[in-house]
Structure formats: structure tokens, C-alpha cells
Amino acid sequence: MALLIGIALALAVSLLVGWAAGFDRDRCFYPVVLMVVASYYALFAVMGGSAHALILESMAMMVFVAASLIGFRFSLWLVAAALAGHGIFDFFHAGLIANPGVPAWWPTFCGGYDVMAGAYLAWLLSRSGGQSRRVT
Numbered sequence: 255m256a257l258l259i260g261i262a263l264a265l266a267v268s269l270l271v272g273w274a275a276g277f278d279r280d281r282c283f284y285p286v287v288l289m290v291v292a293s294y295y296a297l298f299a300v301m302g303g304s305a306h307a308l309i310l311e312s313m314a315m316m317v318f319v320a321a322s323l324i325g326f327r328f329s330l331w332l333v334a335a336a337l338a339g340h341g342i343f344d345f346f347h348a349g350l351i352a353n354p355g356v357p358a359w360w361p362t363f364c365g366g367y368d369v370m371a372g373a374y375l376a377w378l379l380s381r382s383g384g385q386s387r388r389v390t
Contacts, residue, residue: 256359260366268374284333284375285326291340291368292318294360295353302355310351314343334375341368 267287272278292315299307318340325332344365347356 256363257366260363260368261370264367264370264374268371272374278378281330282326284330284337284371285322287371288322288325288333288337288340289319291337291364291371292322294364295347295351295356298355298357298360299353300355302353304352304354307351307353307355311353314351330375330379334372334379337368337372337375339372341365341370341372344368 272283277283295311296308296315299311318336321332321336344361347361
């Protein structure tokens with residue numbers, strides 16, 4: 255159920271906030287989404303009171319923040335790949351980093367969200383050829 259809710263929420267945000275409200279006309283929309291989703295595990299580490307998890311989560315977060323910044327500057331395809339990559343990271347997260355603050359349902363929810371958001375951005379990019387007023 256968490257997976258389906260994550261997928262549905264990604265579509266809702268992409269369609270209602272991104273498309274209908276026009277936020278995706280600005281190329282910073284999806285890079286900011288990537289930075290936000292990448293920050294949640296650090297928040298959970300703080301909530302769980304684990305300094306060790308916070309250090310590891312911050313290191314992982316910096317990879318996605320860097321991808322967001324580089325992708326914003328050079329190619330939104332990198333942002334689409336990093337969103338999907340964060341979704342894959344979500345599915346393996348518990349085996350990589352012990353973070354006591356992460357809700358049990360979060361990795362599945364966030365994984366669904368991230369993969370769908372990355373797929374939606376990739377679809378927009380492929381459809382526009384980089385020339386559309388959206389995501390240019």
C-alpha cells in the first residue's frame with residue numbers, strides 16, 4: 255500500500271503542482287524536489303537520536319544534492335536519473351544504514367515516489383526534446 259501511495263502522490267505533485275500550477279516551467283522544480291526527498295533520512299536520523307546514522311545519511315544526501323546541482327546546471331536528465339536512483343536507494347536503505355528514526359513504511363513509500371517522479375521527469379524531457387517551455 256505504501257508503494258501505491260508513493261506512486262500516486264508523485265503523480266499528483268507532478269501533475270497538480272508541476273504541470274497545472276506551472277512550477278515545472280522553471281528548471282529548478284525537480285532539482286529542488288530531489289534535494290528535499292534526499293534530506294528526509296537525515297531528518298529521521300535526528301529524530302532517532304543517532305549521530306552515527308546522521309553522519310552516514312548526510313554523506314548519502316550530499317551525493318543526491320550534488321546530482322541535483324549538477325543536473326540543474328547541465329542536464330535535467332541527471333536529475334531524473336538521480337530521482338530514480340534515490341528510489342532504488344530507498345529499497346536497499348535498511349541494509350546499508352541502520353537509522354532508528356525511519357518509519358517502517360517510509361522506504362517503500364519514498365521509493366515509489368522517487369521512481370515515479372524520476373520517470374515522470376524523464377517522460378517530460380523526452381517529450382519536449384529540451385525545447386518545450388516546460389522543464390527547459
